[in-house]
Amino acid sequence: MNVFIYPNLNKRNCLLYTNQAYSILSSEKVNILMSDEYSEVFKENNIRFGNTEELVSLCDVIVVIGGDGTILRCSSVASKYDKPILGLNCGTLGFMASLEYNEIEKLRQLCTGEYTVSERMMMNVTVNKADGTVITSDVLNDVVLMRGENCKIADFEVRKSGSIISALRADGVIFSTATGASAYSLSAGGPIIEPDMKCIEFSQICAHSLFSRTIVFSPDSELTIKSVCPDETYVIVTADGNVLSKVNAQDTVEICRSDLTTKIIDLTGGSFFPTVNRKLMTPLKQ
Numbered sequence: 001m002n003v004f005i006y007p008n009l010n011k012r013n014c015l016l017y018t019n020q021a022y023s024i025l026s027s028e029k030v031n032i033l034m035s036d037e038y039s040e041v042f043k044e045n046n047i048r049f050g051n052t053e054e055l056v057s058l059c060d061v062i063v064v065i066g067g068d069g070t071i072l073r074c075s076s077v078a079s080k081y082d083k084p085i086l087g088l089n090c091g092t093l094g095f096m097a098s099l100e101y102n103e104i105e106k107l108r109q110l111c112t113g114e115y116t117v118s119e120r121m122m123m124n125v126t127v128n129k130a131d132g133t134v135i136t137s138d139v140l141n142d143v144v145l146m147r148g149e150n151c152k153i154a155d156f157e158v159r160k161s162g163s164i165i166s167a168l169r170a171d172g173v174i175f176s177t178a179t180g181a182s183a184y185s186l187s188a189g190g191p192i193i194e195p196d197m198k199c200i201e202f203s204q205i206c207a208h209s210l211f212s213r214t215i216v217f218s219p220d221s222e223l224t225i226k227s228v229c230p231d232e233t234y235v236i237v238t239a240d241g242n243v244l245s246k247v248n249a250q251d252t253v254e255i256c257r258s259d260l261t262t263k264i265i266d267l268t269g270g271s272f273f274p275t276v277n278r279k280l281m282t283p284l285k286q
Helices: 015-029 050-056 069-082 101-112 271-279
Strands: 002-007 032-033 049-050 061-068 084-089 116-128 134-139 140-145 154-160 163-170 172-176 200-205 215-216 221-228 233-239 244-247 252-266
Touching: 002 015, 002 050, 002 069, 015 061, 015 101, 015 233, 032 050, 032 061, 049 050, 050 069, 061 069, 061 101, 084 101, 084 163, 116 233, 116 244, 134 244, 134 252, 140 154, 140 252, 154 172, 163 200, 172 221, 172 252
Parallel strands: 002 032, 002 061, 032 049, 061 084, 084 252
Antiparallel strands: 116 134, 116 252, 140 172, 140 233, 154 163, 154 221, 172 200, 200 215, 221 252, 233 244
16 A cells, blocks of 8 residues: 655644654555655655655555645645545644544554545636636635735626626635635635535625625536726735735636545544534634
8 A cells, every 4th residue: 555645844743743654554564655855854764755746646545744724735636646635633723634643543544444535526716817818726625816915995796607696895705615615714704514515605705795695506606706906906816825816807717616526534434523513612722
């Protein structure tokens, strides 16, 4: 069995967790693969280092050690090669991570097949610039359009299959998958959605309206968004937290279901709602 370990060593305790994960998996005769960038940190261990994409294409499972942001970064290459991800949380919330550190021994279940796999819908976002430039990305969590620097407030028009769904003035708009519903969209007042569901959720950020409400679209909806800011200002489009492009009134943004999916491994059985109750219903410890 080949396991690609993807750690975020900027996270507290990640180095400790990674070494322990290596020890557990090695004792099960698993072949450990890691990106070249970690070769100096883990050179004492019997690890195959190489190009990330090449090793992901060869692995059976990816073990991500970090938080939800680390899983999001890994999801682009994991979905490309249809490889399942197991998350070991050393971040703050970790909704997508199946394991906490006190459950790390359960990594052995990867070798026995004692786990379930949740297949998460992804979205595709395409920015069509007025000069003909096309920028596209597949996302697991969300696409956000937000007013840029010096833009006090922006106008947004959202269409589905050519029909206007919403025309509003706001700080921004969020389009999320069910996986992303527990992230930025939740903070903007959107509902929690069971992550296995297939849908596109539309939430508004500080809308200048008495009647702003979240809308949940069917998974095969095709959405087009235009935005207008005052002259010489702009709207920023982000994909899973990464800046994709600046847009203005002459540009359009299109969002639809992606052909790709992200597969998330659950070793503990139904870990999402216990995580919601544990991490959202009680104050976070500093």
